[in-house]
Amino acid sequence: VAWRSFLNAHAVVLDRVEAALSAASLPPLAWYHVLWPLYRAPERRLRMGELADEVVTIGRTGLSRLVDRIEAAGLLRRESVADDRRGSYAALTPAGVEMLRRMWPVYARAVGDTFVSALGEEEARLLAEALGRVAKSPDALQLL
Amino acid sequence: VAWRSFLNAHAVVLDRVEAALSAASLPPLAWYHVLWPLYRAPERRLRMGELADEVVTIGRTGLSRLVDRIEAAGLLRRESVADDRRGSYAALTPAGVEMLRRMWPVYARAVGDTFVSALGEEEARLLAEALGRVAKSPDALQLL
DNA sequence: AAAGATTGAGAGGTCAATCTTA
DNA sequence: TAAGATTGACCTCTCAATCTTT
Numbered sequence: 001v002a003w004r005s006f007l008n009a010h011a012v013v014l015d016r017v018e019a020a021l022s023a024a025s026l027p028p029l030a031w032y033h034v035l036w037p038l039y040r041a042p043e044r045r046l047r048m049g050e051l052a053d054e055v056v057t058i059g060r061t062g063l064s065r066l067v068d069r070i071e072a073a074g075l076l077r078r079e080s081v082a083d084d085r086r087g088s089y090a091a092l093t094p095a096g097v098e099m100l101r102r103m104w105p106v107y108a109r110a111v112g113d114t115f116v117s118a119l120g121e122e123e124a125r126l127l128a129e130a131l132g133r134v135a136k137s138p139d140a141l142q143l144l
Numbered sequence: 145v146a147w148r149s150f151l152n153a154h155a156v157v158l159d160r161v162e163a164a165l166s167a168a169s170l171p172p173l174a175w176y177h178v179l180w181p182l183y184r185a186p187e188r189r190l191r192m193g194e195l196a197d198e199v200v201t202i203g204r205t206g207l208s209r210l211v212d213r214i215e216a217a218g219l220l221r222r223e224s225v226a227d228d229r230r231g232s233y234a235a236l237t238p239a240g241v242e243m244l245r246r247m248w249p250v251y252a253r254a255v256g257d258t259f260v261s262a263l264g265e266e267e268a269r270l271l272a273e274a275l276g277r278v279a280k281s282p283d284a285l286q287l288l
Numbered sequence: 289a290a291a292g293a294t295t296g297a298g299a300g301g302t303c304a305a306t307c308t309t310a
Numbered sequence: 311t312a313a314g315a316t317t318g319a320c321c322t323c324t325c326a327a328t329c330t331t332t
Contacts, residue, residue, distance in 0.1 A: 002268040003255050005275035010154050011200040012279050030300095048315060056155040062301050064316055069300090086309045086314045111147050118277040124146040127271060131149035133262040135156050174322095192293060206323050208294055213322095230292045230331045 013114045020110040021103065031070055032103050033057060038076060038092040039100055045079065045091035075099050157258045164254040165247065175214055176247050177201060182220065182236040183244055189223065189235035219243050 017029055037054035038044055048067070052060045067090055070076050075096035081087040116124065161173055181198035182188055192211070196204040211234050214220050219240035225231040260268065 002263070002272040002275075003259055005272045005279065006154070006259075008200055009275040009278040010150070012281075049313095056152055059302065060315080061303075061317090065300070068316095081314095084310080084314080088315070114281050115147055115150070115278055118281050119146070119274050123270065123274045126267065127274065128146040128149045130263050130267045130271065131146075131153040134153040134259055135149065137156075137258050137262050193291095203324065204293080205295090205325080209322070212294095225292095228292080228332080232293070 009115070013111065016114045017107060017110040020106050024102075024106050026103050026106060027070075027073070027099070029107070030055075030058065030066060031075070032100070032107060034063070034066060034070060034090075035075060035092065035096050035100050035103075038090060039097065043091070044097075045089040047081065047087050047089055049087075051090055070096075153259070157255065160258045161251060161254040164250050168246075168250050170247050170250060171214075171217070171243070173251065174199075174202065174210060175219070176244070176251060178207070178210060178214060178234075179219060179236065179240050179244050179247075182234060183241065187235070188241075189233040191225065191231050191233055193231075195234055214240075 014029070021027065021029060033055050034051065037051060038046055041050075046054070048063065049060070051067075052058075052063045055063060058066065067076065067078070071078060071090075074093060076090050076092050079089040079091045081089060119127065158173070165171070165173060177199050178195065181195060182190055185194075190198070192207065193204070195211075196202075196207045199207060202210065211220065211222070215222060215234075218237060220234050220236050223233040223235045225233060263271065
Protein backbone atom coordinates (compact mmCIF):
# COMPACT_ATOMS: atom_id res chain seq x y z
CA VAL A 1 0.00 0.00 0.00
CA ALA A 2 1.53 3.30 1.07
CA TRP A 3 4.56 1.43 2.38
CA ARG A 4 5.21 -0.12 -1.01
CA SER A 5 5.27 3.25 -2.79
CA PHE A 6 7.52 4.50 -0.07
CA LEU A 7 10.09 1.76 -0.63
CA ASN A 8 9.97 2.16 -4.39
CA ALA A 9 10.32 5.90 -4.27
CA HIS A 10 13.30 5.59 -1.96
CA ALA A 11 15.07 3.16 -4.25
CA VAL A 12 14.38 5.20 -7.37
CA VAL A 13 15.46 8.56 -5.99
CA LEU A 14 18.63 7.21 -4.39
CA ASP A 15 19.61 5.53 -7.63
CA ARG A 16 19.22 8.80 -9.49
CA VAL A 17 21.17 10.75 -6.89
CA GLU A 18 24.10 8.34 -6.92
CA ALA A 19 24.08 8.31 -10.70
CA ALA A 20 24.16 12.10 -10.83
CA LEU A 21 27.04 12.34 -8.36
CA SER A 22 28.98 9.65 -10.10
CA ALA A 23 28.41 11.31 -13.49
CA ALA A 24 29.89 14.51 -12.06
CA SER A 25 32.92 12.61 -10.71
CA LEU A 26 31.89 13.31 -7.15
CA PRO A 27 31.98 10.98 -4.13
CA PRO A 28 28.91 8.96 -3.07
CA LEU A 29 26.04 10.44 -1.11
CA ALA A 30 27.28 8.92 2.15
CA TRP A 31 30.18 11.38 2.11
CA TYR A 32 27.75 14.27 1.96
CA HIS A 33 25.83 12.83 4.90
CA VAL A 34 29.04 12.93 6.92
CA LEU A 35 30.35 16.31 5.79
CA TRP A 36 27.11 18.22 6.19
CA PRO A 37 26.59 17.73 9.95
CA LEU A 38 30.21 18.75 10.48
CA TYR A 39 29.62 21.94 8.52
CA ARG A 40 26.63 22.82 10.68
CA ALA A 41 28.38 22.01 13.97
CA PRO A 42 29.73 24.71 16.35
CA GLU A 43 33.44 24.46 15.48
CA ARG A 44 32.82 22.55 12.28
CA ARG A 45 33.69 19.39 14.13
CA LEU A 46 31.86 16.65 16.03
CA ARG A 47 32.85 13.72 18.19
CA MET A 48 32.52 10.38 16.46
CA GLY A 49 29.56 9.38 18.57
CA GLU A 50 27.66 12.58 17.87
CA LEU A 51 28.39 12.23 14.19
CA ALA A 52 27.13 8.65 14.22
CA ASP A 53 23.82 9.87 15.63
CA GLU A 54 23.44 12.26 12.71
CA VAL A 55 24.31 9.79 9.99
CA VAL A 56 21.27 7.62 10.33
CA THR A 57 22.01 5.39 7.35
CA ILE A 58 25.10 3.73 8.84
CA GLY A 59 26.22 2.17 12.11
CA ARG A 60 28.94 3.38 14.46
CA THR A 61 31.37 0.84 13.14
CA GLY A 62 30.78 1.58 9.48
CA LEU A 63 31.19 5.26 10.22
CA SER A 64 34.68 4.63 11.54
CA ARG A 65 35.74 3.13 8.22
CA LEU A 66 33.90 5.75 6.20
CA VAL A 67 35.65 8.53 8.10
CA ASP A 68 38.94 6.76 7.40
CA ARG A 69 38.31 7.08 3.68
CA ILE A 70 37.11 10.66 3.81
CA GLU A 71 40.11 11.57 5.92
CA ALA A 72 42.40 9.88 3.42
CA ALA A 73 40.83 12.11 0.77
CA GLY A 74 41.72 15.14 2.89
CA LEU A 75 38.16 16.35 3.42
CA LEU A 76 38.32 16.03 7.19
CA ARG A 77 40.87 15.19 9.82
CA ARG A 78 40.67 13.59 13.22
CA GLU A 79 41.55 15.68 16.23
CA SER A 80 42.00 14.62 19.81
CA VAL A 81 39.62 15.87 22.48
CA ALA A 82 41.19 18.11 25.13
CA ASP A 83 39.46 16.83 28.24
CA ASP A 84 38.78 13.22 27.27
CA ARG A 85 41.66 11.37 25.77
CA ARG A 86 39.45 8.45 24.69
CA GLY A 87 37.40 10.48 22.27
CA SER A 88 38.22 11.97 18.91
CA TYR A 89 36.73 14.69 16.77
CA ALA A 90 36.08 14.57 13.08
CA ALA A 91 36.89 18.10 11.90
CA LEU A 92 36.03 19.51 8.49
CA THR A 93 38.95 20.85 6.44
CA PRO A 94 38.75 23.67 3.88
CA ALA A 95 38.87 21.03 1.17
CA GLY A 96 35.86 19.44 2.86
CA VAL A 97 33.93 22.71 2.74
CA GLU A 98 34.79 23.06 -0.91
CA MET A 99 33.59 19.53 -1.62
CA LEU A 100 30.27 20.30 0.06
CA ARG A 101 29.91 23.30 -2.24
CA ARG A 102 30.45 21.11 -5.26
CA MET A 103 28.20 18.26 -4.16
CA TRP A 104 25.28 20.36 -3.00
CA PRO A 105 23.94 21.57 -6.35
CA VAL A 106 24.19 18.11 -7.89
CA TYR A 107 22.48 16.50 -4.93
CA ALA A 108 19.78 19.15 -4.73
CA ARG A 109 19.09 18.98 -8.43
CA ALA A 110 18.72 15.22 -8.45
CA VAL A 111 16.34 15.25 -5.49
CA GLY A 112 14.48 18.19 -6.98
CA ASP A 113 14.04 16.54 -10.35
CA THR A 114 12.93 13.16 -9.10
CA PHE A 115 11.35 13.76 -5.72
CA VAL A 116 10.23 17.30 -5.09
CA SER A 117 8.95 17.90 -8.58
CA ALA A 118 6.57 14.95 -8.26
CA LEU A 119 5.02 16.51 -5.19
CA GLY A 120 2.84 19.55 -4.85
CA GLU A 121 3.82 22.33 -2.47
CA GLU A 122 1.10 21.38 -0.06
CA GLU A 123 1.89 17.68 -0.34
CA ALA A 124 5.54 18.24 0.47
CA ARG A 125 4.62 20.12 3.62
CA LEU A 126 2.19 17.43 4.71
CA LEU A 127 4.61 14.65 3.97
CA ALA A 128 7.40 16.26 5.94
CA GLU A 129 5.14 16.60 8.93
CA ALA A 130 3.77 13.06 8.74
CA LEU A 131 7.15 11.44 8.24
CA GLY A 132 8.60 13.50 11.04
CA ARG A 133 6.18 11.69 13.29
CA VAL A 134 7.41 8.33 12.01
CA ALA A 135 10.97 9.02 13.08
CA LYS A 136 9.82 9.77 16.59
CA SER A 137 7.48 6.83 17.16
CA PRO A 138 8.10 4.95 20.43
CA ASP A 139 10.59 2.13 20.57
CA ALA A 140 8.16 -0.75 20.97
CA LEU A 141 10.98 -3.16 21.60
CA GLN A 142 9.02 -5.95 23.21
CA LEU A 143 11.00 -8.74 21.61
CA LEU A 144 9.03 -11.77 20.53
CA VAL B 145 13.07 19.56 4.22
CA ALA B 146 10.59 16.89 3.12
CA TRP B 147 13.43 14.87 1.69
CA ARG B 148 15.24 14.77 4.99
CA SER B 149 12.23 13.36 6.86
CA PHE B 150 11.85 10.88 4.08
CA LEU B 151 15.39 9.58 4.49
CA ASN B 152 15.13 9.43 8.26
CA ALA B 153 11.79 7.66 8.21
CA HIS B 154 13.16 5.10 5.81
CA ALA B 155 16.16 4.34 7.98
CA VAL B 156 14.13 4.13 11.17
CA VAL B 157 11.42 1.87 9.82
CA LEU B 158 13.83 -0.49 8.09
CA ASP B 159 15.87 -0.82 11.27
CA ARG B 160 12.79 -1.79 13.21
CA VAL B 161 11.66 -4.27 10.59
CA GLU B 162 15.00 -6.03 10.46
CA ALA B 163 15.16 -6.09 14.25
CA ALA B 164 11.70 -7.64 14.46
CA LEU B 165 12.52 -10.32 11.89
CA SER B 166 15.82 -11.09 13.52
CA ALA B 167 14.20 -11.30 16.95
CA ALA B 168 11.78 -13.87 15.55
CA SER B 169 14.67 -15.89 14.04
CA LEU B 170 13.49 -15.14 10.53
CA PRO B 171 15.55 -14.24 7.46
CA PRO B 172 16.17 -10.60 6.46
CA LEU B 173 13.61 -8.50 4.63
CA ALA B 174 15.36 -8.97 1.30
CA TRP B 175 14.25 -12.59 1.30
CA TYR B 176 10.66 -11.49 1.59
CA HIS B 177 11.12 -9.11 -1.31
CA VAL B 178 12.21 -12.06 -3.44
CA LEU B 179 9.65 -14.62 -2.26
CA TRP B 180 6.61 -12.38 -2.51
CA PRO B 181 6.72 -11.64 -6.27
CA LEU B 182 7.19 -15.35 -6.87
CA TYR B 183 4.10 -16.11 -4.84
CA ARG B 184 2.04 -13.67 -6.87
CA ALA B 185 3.35 -14.87 -10.23
CA PRO B 186 1.33 -17.12 -12.60
CA GLU B 187 3.06 -20.42 -11.86
CA ARG B 188 4.70 -19.21 -8.67
CA ARG B 189 7.86 -18.72 -10.64
CA LEU B 190 9.58 -15.92 -12.55
CA ARG B 191 12.58 -15.61 -14.78
CA MET B 192 15.59 -14.05 -13.12
CA GLY B 193 15.27 -10.87 -15.15
CA GLU B 194 11.60 -10.40 -14.33
CA LEU B 195 12.32 -11.03 -10.68
CA ALA B 196 15.12 -8.46 -10.74
CA ASP B 197 12.65 -5.87 -12.02
CA GLU B 198 10.39 -6.52 -9.04
CA VAL B 199 13.10 -6.41 -6.42
CA VAL B 200 13.91 -2.76 -6.70
CA THR B 201 16.35 -2.63 -3.82
CA ILE B 202 19.02 -4.79 -5.45
CA GLY B 203 20.77 -5.10 -8.79
CA ARG B 204 20.63 -8.01 -11.20
CA THR B 205 23.98 -9.28 -10.05
CA GLY B 206 23.20 -9.11 -6.35
CA LEU B 207 19.96 -10.93 -6.99
CA SER B 208 21.87 -13.86 -8.44
CA ARG B 209 23.77 -14.31 -5.19
CA LEU B 210 20.72 -13.69 -3.05
CA VAL B 211 18.79 -16.37 -4.94
CA ASP B 212 21.75 -18.71 -4.38
CA ARG B 213 21.32 -18.36 -0.63
CA ILE B 214 17.56 -18.66 -0.65
CA GLU B 215 17.83 -21.71 -2.85
CA ALA B 216 20.36 -23.23 -0.47
CA ALA B 217 17.80 -22.71 2.30
CA GLY B 218 15.30 -24.68 0.21
CA LEU B 219 12.76 -21.87 -0.16
CA LEU B 220 12.98 -21.81 -3.93
CA ARG B 221 14.66 -23.77 -6.67
CA ARG B 222 15.93 -22.85 -10.10
CA GLU B 223 14.26 -24.43 -13.10
CA SER B 224 15.30 -24.35 -16.71
CA VAL B 225 13.15 -22.58 -19.27
CA ALA B 226 11.62 -24.84 -21.90
CA ASP B 227 12.03 -22.68 -25.00
CA ASP B 228 15.10 -20.62 -24.08
CA ARG B 229 17.98 -22.57 -22.72
CA ARG B 230 19.82 -19.42 -21.64
CA GLY B 231 17.24 -18.40 -19.08
CA SER B 232 16.28 -19.85 -15.74
CA TYR B 233 13.28 -19.59 -13.49
CA ALA B 234 13.25 -19.04 -9.78
CA ALA B 235 10.37 -21.19 -8.54
CA LEU B 236 8.87 -21.04 -5.07
CA THR B 237 8.85 -24.31 -3.10
CA PRO B 238 6.26 -25.28 -0.46
CA ALA B 239 8.84 -24.39 2.18
CA GLY B 240 9.04 -20.97 0.56
CA VAL B 241 5.29 -20.49 0.81
CA GLU B 242 5.44 -21.51 4.44
CA MET B 243 8.23 -19.02 5.12
CA LEU B 244 6.17 -16.23 3.56
CA ARG B 245 3.35 -17.12 5.94
CA ARG B 246 5.69 -16.83 8.88
CA MET B 247 7.38 -13.62 7.80
CA TRP B 248 4.29 -11.73 6.78
CA PRO B 249 2.75 -11.05 10.21
CA VAL B 250 6.09 -9.96 11.67
CA TYR B 251 6.81 -7.69 8.73
CA ALA B 252 3.30 -6.25 8.66
CA ARG B 253 3.30 -5.63 12.38
CA ALA B 254 6.64 -3.80 12.34
CA VAL B 255 5.57 -1.56 9.47
CA GLY B 256 2.20 -1.03 11.07
CA ASP B 257 3.66 -0.05 14.41
CA THR B 258 6.29 2.32 13.13
CA PHE B 259 5.01 3.61 9.81
CA VAL B 260 1.29 3.28 9.30
CA SER B 261 0.36 4.15 12.87
CA ALA B 262 2.14 7.50 12.55
CA LEU B 263 -0.02 8.39 9.55
CA GLY B 264 -3.67 9.19 9.36
CA GLU B 265 -5.91 7.25 6.99
CA GLU B 266 -6.18 10.20 4.66
CA GLU B 267 -2.46 10.90 4.83
CA ALA B 268 -1.59 7.33 3.91
CA ARG B 269 -3.77 7.54 0.82
CA LEU B 270 -2.26 10.87 -0.21
CA LEU B 271 1.25 9.68 0.38
CA ALA B 272 0.77 6.52 -1.66
CA GLU B 273 -0.53 8.57 -4.55
CA ALA B 274 2.20 11.20 -4.39
CA LEU B 275 5.04 8.70 -4.05
CA GLY B 276 3.59 6.64 -6.83
CA ARG B 277 4.24 9.64 -9.05
CA VAL B 278 7.86 9.76 -7.90
CA ALA B 279 8.55 6.24 -9.10
CA LYS B 280 7.30 7.11 -12.56
CA SER B 281 9.08 10.41 -13.15
CA PRO B 282 10.92 10.63 -16.49
CA ASP B 283 14.46 9.41 -16.80
CA ALA B 284 16.21 12.77 -17.11
CA LEU B 285 19.47 11.07 -17.91
CA GLN B 286 21.22 13.97 -19.57
CA LEU B 287 24.61 13.26 -18.03
CA LEU B 288 26.60 16.30 -17.01
C1' DA C 289 26.97 -9.86 -32.17
C1' DA C 290 23.52 -9.54 -28.52
C1' DA C 291 20.67 -11.41 -24.58
C1' DG C 292 20.18 -14.05 -20.08
C1' DA C 293 22.52 -15.15 -16.28
C1' DT C 294 26.51 -16.11 -13.36
C1' DT C 295 31.34 -15.44 -11.45
C1' DG C 296 36.05 -13.22 -9.71
C1' DA C 297 37.86 -9.40 -7.66
C1' DG C 298 37.24 -5.63 -4.91
C1' DA C 299 34.56 -2.03 -2.12
C1' DG C 300 31.91 -1.28 1.84
C1' DG C 301 29.08 -2.95 5.74
C1' DT C 302 28.18 -5.48 10.40
C1' DC C 303 29.12 -8.18 14.79
C1' DA C 304 32.11 -9.35 18.40
C1' DA C 305 36.47 -8.60 20.36
C1' DT C 306 40.02 -5.23 21.48
C1' DC C 307 42.58 -1.18 23.00
C1' DT C 308 42.81 2.92 25.65
C1' DT C 309 41.30 6.10 28.99
C1' DA C 310 37.90 7.46 32.78
C1' DT D 311 34.11 -1.87 35.31
C1' DA D 312 32.34 0.98 31.74
C1' DA D 313 32.66 4.39 27.78
C1' DG D 314 34.60 5.96 23.22
C1' DA D 315 36.39 4.37 19.33
C1' DT D 316 38.77 1.14 16.23
C1' DT D 317 40.07 -3.46 14.26
C1' DG D 318 39.59 -8.60 12.59
C1' DA D 319 36.78 -11.86 10.53
C1' DC D 320 33.10 -12.40 7.75
C1' DC D 321 29.10 -11.28 4.70
C1' DT D 322 26.80 -9.03 0.87
C1' DC D 323 26.76 -5.94 -2.98
C1' DT D 324 28.67 -3.98 -7.37
C1' DC D 325 31.52 -3.69 -11.69
C1' DA D 326 33.54 -5.88 -15.44
C1' DA D 327 34.48 -10.09 -17.53
C1' DT D 328 32.72 -14.63 -18.75
C1' DC D 329 29.93 -18.50 -20.36
C1' DT D 330 26.11 -20.20 -22.91
C1' DT D 331 22.50 -19.83 -26.12
C1' DT D 332 19.95 -17.14 -29.61
